[in-house]
Amino acid sequence: MRPGEIIPGDEPVELNPGRERVRLRVRNLGDRPVQVGSHYHFAAVNPGLEFDREAARGHRLDVPAGTSVRFEPGVEREVDLVPLRGNRRVPGLRSEFRLSSGTGEF
Template sequence: MRPGEIIPAEDPVPLNPGRPRTHVVVVNRGDRPVQVGSHYHFGAVNPELEFDRPSAWGKRLDIPAGTAVRFEPNVARDVRLVPIGGRRVVPGLRWEFAGKLDEREWEPTDPELAKPDPSEPAPSKPAPSEPDPSKPAPSEPDPSTTEPDAAGGSSS
C-alpha cells in the first residue's frame, strides 16, 4: 500500500441497509427547478414541491451522501426517503422546522407551507417613512458625543 492509495471494496457498498423506505411522488409546482441535497429534512423542503408531506416528516432522500435530486417544474418524480438517523435533531436549515424531530409532529396548518391564495391581497408593509410598530424606535445620536469631521460637520 502506498500513501494516499485507495483500495475499493470488491462488492458495492449498500445504501442505508436495513432502513425502512418511504416512496413519495413529488411534483414541482414552481416555475424554476428545485434541488434537494442528500441530508436535507425532506418534510421541510421548498413549499413549491407538492407531495404527501406528513409521510416525509423526519426523513431525507435515500441517495448517496453529497448528492442531490433535481425537481424540474411540473414533472412528477418518484423518490425514496429514509428516516434521518443519529440523534434525529435538525440543527437549522429552515428555522421553523429546527429541533428534535421526535418531539413534534407534522403540522398540516403550518403557514410556511400553505400556498398563498391568489384572491387574497398580499399583506402590506409599512411605508419607509412610517415607523414599524414591531421594531424599537431608532435613537438619535447625542450631539455632545460627536466629533467634527474634516468638512466642519459632525460624524458619529
C-alpha cells in the same frame, strides 16, 4: 498503494442497509429547478415541491451522502426516503418542521 489512492472492494456497497423506506411522488410546481441535498429534512424542502409532507416528516433522501436530487419544473418523480438518524434534531431549517418541544418526535 499511493497517498490518496482509493482501492474499491469487489462487492457493491448497499445504501442504508436495513432501513425502512418511504416512497413518495413529488412534483415541482414552480418554474425553476429545485435541488435537494442528501441529508436535508425532506418535509422542509422548497414549498414549490408538492408531495405528502406529513409522510416525509423525520426523513431524508435515500441517496449517497453528498449527493442530491434535482426536481425540474413541472416534472413529477418518485423518491425514496429513509428516517433521519442520530439525535434527529435539524436546527436552522424551516421552523414549522422542527421537533415538537420536549417530545423528541417530529
